[in-house]
Amino acid sequence: MDCQVLNGALTIINSTLFSFNDTFSGTVLSASNKFSIQNSLAQATPSNNATKLFRDAKPTLEKVLSLIVCRKDDQLRFYTDSSSVGLPTPISPFSYMSKHKSGCLNVQRVDSIKKKTANAFSFRALFVSPQSEESKFGSYTAIKQQNGKWLFNWSAIDAL
Numbered sequence: 001m002d003c004q005v006l007n008g009a010l011t012i013i014n015s016t017l018f019s020f021n022d023t024f025s026g027t028v029l030s031a032s033n034k035f036s037i038q039n040s041l042a043q044a045t046p047s048n049n050a051t052k053l054f055r056d057a058k059p060t061l062e063k064v065l066s067l068i069v070c071r072k073d074d075q076l077r078f079y080t081d082s083s084s085v086g087l088p089t090p091i092s093p094f095s096y097m098s099k100h101k102s103g104c105l106n107v108q109r110v111d112s113i114k115k116k117t118a119n120a121f122s123f124r125a126l127f128v129s130p131q132s133e134e135s136k137f138g139s140y141t142a143i144k145q146q147n148g149k150w151l152f153n154w155s156a157i158d159a160l
Contacts, residue, residue: 029066029104032130035063036106040125046113050121055111057121057142061110062149066139067127068093070104081143081151088155090138099132106130112139119144 021083041061046054054061060079067076073089080088093105108126115121121141141153 022046024041024050029070033069033104033106034066036108037062037069040107041065044113044123045109046121046123048150050113050115053115053119053121053142053144054123056144057150061142062151065107065110068105068125069107069127079150079152081145081153090152093127093136093138096133096136097129097134098127099134101131103131116141133141 040049041058044054045095058094064076064079068090069077071092073092076089095099097105103143106129108128110123110125113121113123120141122139122141124137124139126135126137142150144150
């Protein structure tokens with residue numbers, strides 16, 4: 001069997017399993033959660049020298065933020081830049097929200113978008129609980145790989 005065919009089949013299986021796991025665990029991204037992510041990315045204003053990188057990374061940023069807001073740490077490992085200094089997955093904003101009891105978070109805004117190198121930029125995302133209105137910032141670095149894929153160096157959760 002050709003490696004590309006096998007890889008394609010495994011990608012379909014993984015996608016199906018992720019979908020099943022989302023449904024089974026009850027942490028499906030709601031329309032409201034998805035809108036909050038899309039809106040915060042659309043409203044984000046990167047510094048001039050980070051605009052091209054940010055635009056290129058937007059589809060991956062949307063996916064990664066959807067995993068963070070629904071506490072999908074197992075799936076976030078696929079987006080971790082293993083050569084970076086940092087954590088294997090981001091520190092969950094849920095850990096700092098004692099009154100949030102269930103469901104996904106919203107993203108209120110994405111800001112502080114700054115170019116770090118020719119292939120990397122840093123940014124913050126403000127996560128808000130729709131239940132308790134608790135909020136926490138996450139600080140991250142997006143790094144474009146040689147193959148064009150975007151991976152992340154997970155930094156920290158900051159108090160608001």
